Structure formats: C-alpha cells, structure tokens
Amino acid sequence: MIQLATERLILRPYNLSDAPSLFAMNTDAEVLQYTGDTGFENLKDAQEYIADYVSNPDGQIKKYKMGRLACIDKTNGEFLGFCGLKTDEDTGITDLGYRFLRKHWGKGYATESCIAVLEFGFKTHLKDQIVAHVHEYNYGSQRVVEKLGFTLEHRFLWDGELPGRYYKIRKDAYNN
Ligand SMILES: CC(C)(COP(=O)(O)OP(=O)(O)OC[C@H]1O[C@@H](n2cnc3c(N)ncnc32)[C@H](O)[C@@H]1OP(=O)(O)O)[C@@H](O)C(=O)NCCC(=O)NCCS
Numbered sequence: 001m002i003q004l005a006t007e008r009l010i011l012r013p014y015n016l017s018d019a020p021s022l023f024a025m026n027t028d029a030e031v032l033q034y035t036g037d038t039g040f041e042n043l044k045d046a047q048e049y050i051a052d053y054v055s056n057p058d059g060q061i062k063k064y065k066m067g068r069l070a071c072i073d074k075t076n077g078e079f080l081g082f083c084g085l086k087t088d089e090d091t092g093i094t095d096l097g098y099r100f101l102r103k104h105w106g107k108g109y110a111t112e113s114c115i116a117v118l119e120f121g122f123k124t125h126l127k128d129q130i131v132a133h134v135h136e137y138n139y140g141s142q143r144v145v146e147k148l149g150f151t152l153e154h155r156f157l158w159d160g161e162l163p164g165r166y167y168k169i170r171k172d173a174y175n176n
Contacts, residue, residue: 002065004116011069011083011113013054013061018070019046021079025101034135035099036158060086066125068097071113080104083113085121085130094121096132098144110144118148122171129170136163149173 004011014022023046025031026039040046053059053067060067068084081100087093096117098110121127132150134141135158142165150167158164 002061002067002069004069004120005074006112006116008074009080009109009113009116010072010074011116012072013067014050014070014082015054016047016050018079019043019050021101022046022050022070022082025081025099028102031099031102034138034141036135036162060084066094066120069117071100071109080109081113083110083117085117085125094125094127094130096121096130096145098141105140110141111147114144114148118169118174122174127171129168131169132167133158134165134167136165145169149176 002013020043023040023043026037026046032039040049054061056062064085064087066085066087068082068086071080071083072078073080079101081098081104083096083098085094085096088095096114098114100109118130121130131153132145133156134145136155145167148169150169151173153166153168156164156166
C-alpha cells in the first residue's frame with residue numbers, strides 16, 4: 001500500500017470518496033488551462049476513472065507501484081489535489097505531475113507534496129532521474145520545479161501543438 005506523509009499532507013491512491021473533488025478540480029478551466037487535459041464530463045466519469053486508476057493491472061498503481069496520488073489535508077481529510085509519479089510504458093521515463101483545487105493554490109502544497117514524491121522516486125524506486133513537462137506559460141508550475149532543483153533541458157511541442165518545457169532532476173542533484 002502506497003502512503004506518503006508530509007508535515008501537512010497524506011498522499012495515498014485515490015478512493016471513490018475523492019470523486020466529487022477530483023471532478024470539481026478537473027472541470028475548472030483555470031486549473032486545466034496549461035495541462036492539455038479536457039476534464040470529466042460528469043461525476044460518473046470521475047468515479048470510473050478512479051476505479052480504473054487504482055485497480056487496472058497495467059496502470060501506474062498496480063504495475064509501477066506509483067502514480068498520481070491524492071493529497072489529503074491531515075487535519076480534516078479534505079482532498080486538496082494530486083501529486084505523483086508516472087512511468088511511461090514505452091520509454092521507462094518517470095515524470096512528476098501535480099494539480100490542486102484553485103482554492104488551495106499559493107499555500108505551498110505543490111512544493112511540499114513534490115518533495116515527498118521525489119524522495120519516494122529516488123529512495124524507494126531508485127530512479128536515476130525524474131522529469132517534468134511544464135507549459136511555457138505556466139509560470140507557477142515552473143517556479144515549483146525550479147524550487148525543487150529541476151533544470152530546463154529543452155523546449156518541445158506538447159501533443160505537437162502546446163509549447164512545453166522539459167525539466168529534469170538527477171538523483172545526485174536531488175541529494176545535494
Ligand atoms: C501549479 C500549481 C500546482 C502550484 O501549486 P501551489 O500549491 O500553489 O504551489 P506552491 O505554493 O508550492 O508554489 C508556487 C510557487 O509559484 C509561484 N507562483 C505562482 N504563480 C506564479 C506566477 N504566475 N508567476 C510566477 N510565480 C508564480 C508562487 O509564488 C510560489 O513560489 P514561492 O514559494 O517562491 O512564492 C497550481 O497552481 C495548480 O494546480 N495549477 C493548475 C494545474 C497545473 O498547472 N499543474 C502543473 C502542470 S505542469
């Protein structure tokens with residue numbers, strides 16, 4: 001069972017009670033603006049997404065023992081957003097991703113959760129490097145990865161159209 005903890009947060013795989021908050025987050029145009037995602041049509045989509053995400057034998061949780069994790073406020077159990085790792089099936093490259101409900105932006109949750117997730121990636125999964133894809137105009141997210149010690153490797157076109165930045169952090173840089 002995957003569970004990470006920080007000073008303020010618990011990170012764990014989604015469960016069905018997260019569906020209303022995940023649905024709200026993933027239908028907020030401002031949240032989705034730089035993610036390339038389209039969001040859920042309805043609550044049932046969010047429920048089905050969660051059910052598949054946590055139980056699919058070829059998914060991140062079951063196959064790779066990682067994945068985007070729900071970030072939960074320790075004090076009241078509230079779902080704040082997600083943060084976690086994803087390994088690409090074809091390349092084996094592991095990336096970091098995170099997203100929070102808009103009302104929780106600016107409280108340091110992304111940075112705090114990413115620190116725990118990087119620790120998990122480097123110490124538990126023994127990854128040599130972790131990457132992050134960030135939209136060219138997503139300045140808040142660029143600030144997060146730069147605070148964590150990622151460096152810009154190159155620019156690319158996301159899905160052939162969105163301007164993106166490809167960041168990387170290596171284990172030795174992380175240790176320092
Ligand atoms: C990006 C996101 C995850 C940041 O979450 P957060 O919890 O607010 O992040 P943190 O508080 O840990 O850190 C944000 C940093 O960016 C800075 N920042 C925020 N908006 C900024 C902007 N427009 N320009 C420059 N810096 C900005 C903050 O000041 C803070 O830096 P500081 O600690 O030096 O003050 C959140 O805004 C979000 O969920 N956005 C929508 C989804 C998304 O874009 N996910 C990332 C995809 S790559």
